[in-house]
Amino acid sequence: MRHSLTLMVIVFAAVVLRAQGCGGQGNATLQTQAAFLGGSIAPVLAAAPGAPFIWYADFAPGQVTLPGIGTSCLAMSPALWPLVDGLGGGAPPMPASGTFSVSLGIPTAASLLGLTIYTQFGALDSSAPNGVAISNPVSVQLTIPDYALPTANNMSGFGTSLHRAVPLQDGRYTLICGGGSGNLTAPTPSNLVEMYDHYTRTFSPVSIMAGGPRTLHTGTRLQDGRVLVTGGIGSTTGNVDTGEVYDPATDTWTPVLNVMQNVRAAHTATLLNDGRVLITGGNGVFSTGPNGGFGPIFSSAYDTVDFYDPVTNTFMPAPNMLEKRIGHSAVLLPGGQVLLAGGVAGSFQPPIVGFPPLPVYATAGEIYDPSVNAFSPTGLTPVSRIVGVMNVLPSGSVLYAGGANGPLLCTTAAADFWDVTTNTWSPLPTSLPTDVALAASATLADGSIVITGGGQGCVAMFNSTTDVTVFNPNTFQFFPKAPLPAPKGSHTISPLPDGSFLLVGGLDASGFAVSTGYIWNQ
CATH class of the missing domain: 2.120.10.80 (Kelch-type beta propeller)
Structure with missing residues (x-):
């Protein structure tokens, strides 16, 4: 099941629809803060304690049906990349607290001002539909203070x-x-x-x-x-x-x-x-x-x-x-x-x-x-x-x-x-x-x-x-x-x-x- 989720995300991307209204399923939430150039951001992921999870980011939103899993709110573009891969990449599962957070540094380049990154994660959870909890989608736009x-x-x-x-x-x-x-x-x-x-x-x-x-x-x-x-x-x-x-x-x-x-x-x-x-x-x-x-x-x-x-x-x-x-x-x-x-x-x-x-x-x-x-x-x-x-x-x-x-x-x-x-x-x-x-x-x-x-x-x-x-x-x-x-x-x-x-x-x-x-x- 671990590897099937990873493969489904990458291979079985069906029709990409507009992401307006696209949401998650099961017990998984994702929270972020404003992202300032030259600073850092510490998103907080919450899911079932001990659940293996995979966290993706993309440069475009979407609405992609993953057969047997659920719906991803990412576009599944060629730029899609895993931030944390606990399904096939060896990353540890969700901590016993049920929350995971990591500090991510943000470059200072002014050319990145306004760049928006779209992110969402999925976690194995037997209580969720199809055995997979999918978080709410979140976008992070790179900005500067007082702007x-x-x-x-x-x-x-x-x-x-x-x-x-x-x-x-x-x-x-x-x-x-x-x-x-x-x-x-x-x-x-x-x-x-x-x-x-x-x-x-x-x-x-x-x-x-x-x-x-x-x-x-x-x-x-x-x-x-x-x-x-x-x-x-x-x-x-x-x-x-x-x-x-x-x-x-x-x-x-x-x-x-x-x-x-x-x-x-x-x-x-x-x-x-x-x-x-x-x-x-x-x-x-x-x-x-x-x-x-x-x-x-x-x-x-x-x-x-x-x-x-x-x-x-x-x-x-x-x-x-x-x-x-x-x-x-x-x-x-x-x-x-x-x-x-x-x-x-x-x-x-x-x-x-x-x-x-x-x-x-x-x-x-x-x-x-x-x-x-x-x-x-x-x-x-x-x-x-x-x-x-x-x-x-x-x-x-x-x-x-x-x-x-x-x-x-x-x-x-x-x-x-x-x-x-x-x-x-x-x-x-x-x-x-x-x-x-x-x-x-x-x-x-x-x-x-x-x-x-x-x-x-x-x-x-x-x-x-x-x-x-x-x-x-x-x-x-x-x-x-x-x-x-x-x-x-x-x-x-x-x-x-x-x-x-x-x-x-x-x-x-x-x-x-x-x-x-x-x-x-x-």
Whole structure:
């Protein structure tokens, strides 16, 4: 059986198909980290203790049926080579711990930047199908720190901004749904959906949203791995009050059985620890007034809140927030509560003939506590803002930075800090290097926060930037990093299993939505 597996891999390579969706079988897993030129990488293989195994690498992905064994996700190209051969090459079997790791040095040659290696291993295991466990496939792309490489392709169906990117449970796949093509002030909502596969580093179309086009909607991964999408701006009906659930196992969308209390866009949806989703605020209208002002948008802000219950697949009313909010931020705190801050709460008509209504901002933060099913105040935020970034720090406190504020919705560099021990806000002593709104942020492995792209300007006429900034929660300092390869605003950033991050879509330097993706490493 040992030699037959080796021969099957080399000789019985059947039809090579695309590797999108190709997976493993049985009890075998493979994990890697980002691979930097001049550094090293230590992949971790896990399989049955004592199992003989063979570990291959190739320069192309594939999907090859191995009769009597299973499916390989390698292309079986002439460049295929064994990294470890415990079947015919004399290498020892899987250690008694059930894990094997080896440090592999990476050359420094700049010509190797962007080279991608595809890898997978198989191990003899009587409990696996056909007696062979085959690991999940993994790709390793050679890169350098503080750098972004393009994905292997662009989204095929659409350029998009104000979309939603939701990492699925295994981390390999990220669902990209909806969003607006065109520009920021007049987006054309889309019902298109694509799946990013980090093994092939490609986007592929999947089933469109059954409920119609959406932008400024929400996307939330549920505890069972499905994805809830709610509200947003529809194509012809304005903002919508519907929701639907995507099942990645069947590539199908199922409508929520009822509707929310209100149509909603620019709202938030936060997964609670009990599996429900807290849906807050948003607004009812996305259209300008007779003088081109945003008064109708501002004045239709809501303080209403809905729950989504995945058990019954229904929405149900929740207690109202303390303030109306549109374009606000919400994060789940370590204790299971939800912190909300920012947003516009309404509009004000200045006593000037022909002057458009101005925004009235929500002035304080608030916390939803599911144990008492109520909102409570946190005090005034130092800076009122809309479309900023909010991230939980390792201490449990929260960073709230950037966004737009003032009567003309001008971008700001201000940063605020919510202290979990005192439930109070204070301005940080330092600000972002540049003012920015509609940026995308994520938490790095060391607890730092990376803030990418965004736009600068006023009255939603934002010029997208290439800025990348990292906030150090230990020193409370912001540090500028190397710029992105191209400007991005209203885009998304999502964590990937090797510690890198996926940046998708957004607005380019001309203010129009793009279909590009990048993989950024710290």
